[in-house]
Structure formats: structure tokens, C-alpha cells
Amino acid sequence: MKTLALRLLAATAIATAAVSAASAADLPMRAAPPAAPFVAAAPIFTWTGFYAGVNAGYGWSDDDNDSIAIADDEDDGGFVGGAQVGYNYQIGSFVVGLEGDIQYADFGREGAFDLDNDGEEDGVFESSDWFGTVRARAGVALGQALIYGTGGFAFADDSNGWTAGGGLEYAFTNNLSAKIEGLYVSLDGDDNDIVGFDNETDFGVVRAGLNFRFGSY
DSSP: OOOHHHHHHHHHHHHHHHHHHHHHEEEEEOOOOOOOOOOOOOOOOOOOOEEEEEEEEEEEEEOOSSBBOOOTTTEEEEEEEEEEEEEEEETTTTEEEEEEEEEEEEESOOOOOOOOSSSOOOSOOBBSSEEEEEEEEEEEEEEEEEEEEEEEEEEEEEEEEEEEEEEEEESSSEEEEEEEEEEEEEEOOBBBTTTTTTOEEEEEEEEEEEEEEEEOO
């Protein structure tokens, strides 16, 4: 009798173990979740790099005797256009750089007089139909927008002086940007000692420009 009871207990234990094993086999297997796909971070925009571009705008002067341009005596305003090259370096939100440009200028007066009344201009007051500048730039970057001030050296033929101004530039793509800029230019040419003429000219320029920037990232 005792032996029979032990056999029944053993059989019950075996059956219970078999049922537990079968139930465990039906459970889903635990596995590590799939790895998230790698997404490269987008590069951060920067103004650092070389650039070159073109510009066009309007220049005007109220001087009686201009050393810029070849228009008639009554024309004190006209077209200005040219090209520029430069380099920017960005430090945090601040941008510093150097820019040079050369401009065609069609405004002002010739500034030449017929001193000996022979019907021909003596050319003692030479004027120019171009001018150039070499300027420092410094500003604050607001993402792809740059607000800046600028100033430096200005020149035209035998005249030289200074220029100052400011502008706004916006980058539409990594390499292409457009700007609106205003400059005040003051030039001092060679004085004429015979008639005591002080050959100075001051004029303003407002222009729009387009720059191609090399190696933005």
C-alpha cells in the first residue's frame, strides 16, 4: 500500500513537471529591442570662409567739384556697380572679416575747368569713373542672417581717404548669400596750389550684392 502511494506521488510530480515545461515552451521568447537607426547630425551653419561676388546700386554727391565720375555738372547721382572679395571668421555669434571691392561710378561732375579760356579743358582737376575700398567688417550672426558694420580705406586714381557704413547679409543656401549695404566715402585728392582749390569729395552709396561663399562647412 505504501509503495503504491509513493508511485502515485511520483507519477503526479512527473506529470506536473511535463505540463509546466509545455506551458513554458508556449511563452514568447524575450529578445533585446532592435537598435535605433543612426541619423547623422545636421552640420551647423557658419559664416567662416572666403567669398566673392558682384554688386550694383546708386551713388550720390552734393559736392561742387567731385573727384568721382564723369557725368555732367548737374548730375549728382547715378549708377554704381562692381565686384567684391573677402573672408569671414565666425567666433560664437560674432563675425569678423576683411573685404575689398572695386566700383564703377557714373555720377557727379567731371571737375575739369578751362583756366586759360582756350575752349579746351585743361584737366587740372582730374576725376575718375571708379573707386575702390578695403574694409574691415564686424557683426553679429543670427543664424543665417548677419548684421554688420564696416569701415576702412578708400581710393580713386590720385585720391584716397576713408569709408564707413553697414549692412545686412542673408545666406539662402550654404554657399549663396545676398546683402544690402550703405557706405559713406570721403576722398581727398591732390590740391591745386595755383587757384587754391581743395580737391575733396564726399559721397554716399547704397547697393545690393550677391556673394558665393566657398567652403561654408
